[in-house]
Amino acid sequence: MQNTVEVSGKVHWIGTNDRRTHLFENMWPLEHGVSYNSYIINDEKVALVDTVEIGTASEYLDNIKSIIGDKKIDYVIINHMEPDHSGALGAIIHRFPDVKLIGNIKTLKILTAYFTINEENYITVNDGDELDLGYHKLKFVMTPWVHWPETMVTYDTTDKILFSCDAFGTFGSLDGGIFDDEINFEFYEEEMRRYYSNIVGKYSNMVQKAFKKLDGIPVNTICSSHGPIWRENPGRVLDLYNKWSKYETERGVVIVWGSMYGNTEKMADIIARHLVNNGIKNIKMYDASKTHISYIIRDIWKYKGLILGSCAYNSAMYPKMAQLCAELEHMQVKEHHLGIFGSYSWNGGGVKNLMKFAENIEFELIAEPAEIKGSPSEGNLDQLEVIAKEMAKRLKEDFPTQS
Numbered sequence: 583m584q585n586t587v588e589v590s591g592k593v594h595w596i597g598t599n600d601r602r603t604h605l606f607e608n609m610w611p612l613e614h615g616v617s618y619n620s621y622i623i624n625d626e627k628v629a630l631v632d633t634v635e636i637g638t639a640s641e642y643l644d645n646i647k648s649i650i651g652d653k654k655i656d657y658v659i660i661n662h663m664e665p666d667h668s669g670a671l672g673a674i675i676h677r678f679p680d681v682k683l684i685g686n687i688k689t690l691k692i693l694t695a696y697f698t699i700n701e702e703n704y705i706t707v708n709d710g711d712e713l714d715l716g717y718h719k720l721k722f723v724m725t726p727w728v729h730w731p732e733t734m735v736t737y738d739t740t741d742k743i744l745f746s747c748d749a750f751g752t753f754g755s756l757d758g759g760i761f762d763d764e765i766n767f768e769f770y771e772e773e774m775r776r777y778y779s780n781i782v783g784k785y786s787n788m789v790q791k792a793f794k795k796l797d798g799i800p801v802n803t804i805c806s807s808h809g810p811i812w813r814e815n816p817g818r819v820l821d822l823y824n825k826w827s828k829y830e831t832e833r834g835v836v837i838v839w840g841s842m843y844g845n846t847e848k849m850a851d852i853i854a855r856h857l858v859n860n861g862i863k864n865i866k867m868y869d870a871s872k873t874h875i876s877y878i879i880r881d882i883w884k885y886k887g888l889i890l891g892s893c894a895y896n897s898a899m900y901p902k903m904a905q906l907c908a909e910l911e912h913m914q915v916k917e918h919h920l921g922i923f924g925s926y927s928w929n930g931g932g933v934k935n936l937m938k939f940a941e942n943i944e945f946e947l948i949a950e951p952a953e954i955k956g957s958p959s960e961g962n963l964d965q966l967e968v969i970a971k972e973m974a975k976r977l978k979e980d981f982p983t984q985s
């Protein structure tokens with residue numbers, strides 16, 4: 583018995599779970615694993631929608647066999663060339679040498695840079711082109727930069743299934759539950775936001791373009807490339823993606839600091855207490871040395887308030903904070919209220935460089951930075967309170983109905 587699940591009639595999930603890899607893209611922690619979702623449509627013509635990462639190819643081939651037996655695969659639809667989806671392509675071509683590969687013109691250029699293929703077996707599709715499998719009729723929609731330039735999605739007009747590739751994908755393996763009505767949504771929502779903010783978020787304007795393109799198309803089921811299949815309530819994840827790609831945030835504050843000996847951390851605690859005294863309940867606090875930036879960025883994508891602290895370190899920002907700031911700039915995070923603080927002993931450097939970051943990323947500073955020589959103590963705490971009060975005031979104005 584192989585690990586495959588029927589999605590609808592002829593459509594089956596034949597993906598794999600990866601609970602061994604520590605870091606996705608060798609960068610993002612996979613505490614709870616990840617799934618590489620591939621789908622097979624066992625129609626008059628047999629089509630695969632994407633494949634899996636190469637490390638799980640052997641199990642994947644078994645999954646295929648358990649559905650089609652000795653039948654052959656007619657088509658592989660390549661929605662995206664990133665190796666978490668194209669990794670097993672070589673194994674598929676090896677087993678089914680006549681298989682037709684379907685992608686767009688940009689896919690072909692990337693494909694031939696990594697695989698030796700017979701180009702006569704490549705079918706180039708354009709936006710809106712259709713493929714008839716017998717019962718199922720598929721339509722291809724180009725969604726460039728959600729996540730790579732060649733990325734496209736495949737829409738099954740028969741059962742109204744959107745094979746959305748990375749869009750609506752989550753970290754987290756599929757632990758028995760495959761469909762949204764079988765899982766704990768809150769867990770996957772957090773992991774979806776971590777995936778979105780760190781992997782796709784940089785291209786939010788292209789996500790919005792994709793939304794406009796797909797607007798009005800009826801979708802019963804979303805089959806993404808990572809994480810659960812959204813069949814009970816696909817509208818829920820469509821709404822989340824729409825919100826995140828419009829940089830819409832909520833009432834709350836993320837406080838992150840870099841601190842060697844705890845003085846900057848103490849400042850963070852004082853600010854947090856003042857925020858609470860001023861009516862803010864959602865406060866997420868992170869030591870930049872301890873928590874991987876992917877979790878911090880996940881929460882920064884959620885809350886409008888951001889307060890960053892750094893001790894001075896060799897006339898610069900504390901390196902872990904510098905790394906976070908560089909990543910925030912790289913991901914082009916937008917539209918946050920920013921507060922800054924930090925401790926120093928002689929010429930400073932932390933706060934000065936946080937101010938440079940604020941300028942680069944074009945976040946509005948809500949108040950003068952709080953820079954304290956040595957430890958926070960009676961007599962130098964005022965500015966910490968000013969930052970908290972200003973932040974609370976703006977958040978209450980922005981989100982009058984939220985708590």
Ligand SMILES: Cc1cc2nc3c(=O)[nH]c(=O)nc-3n(C[C@H](O)[C@H](O)[C@H](O)COP(=O)(O)O)c2cc1C
Nearest residue numbers: 841842843844845846893894896897927928929930
């Ligand atoms: C390796 C190292 C480098 C430092 N570099 C600077 C510096 O360039 N400028 C400065 O004003 N203080 C510098 N300091 C002093 C710290 O910024 C200061 O002790 C601060 O209070 C530490 O805050 P923390 O307790 O949050 O780590 C340095 C300290 C260390 C250990």
Ligand SMILES: [Fe+2]
Nearest residue numbers: 662664729748
């Ligand atoms: Fe990707």
Ligand SMILES: [Fe+2]
Nearest residue numbers: 664666748807
């Ligand atoms: Fe992916």
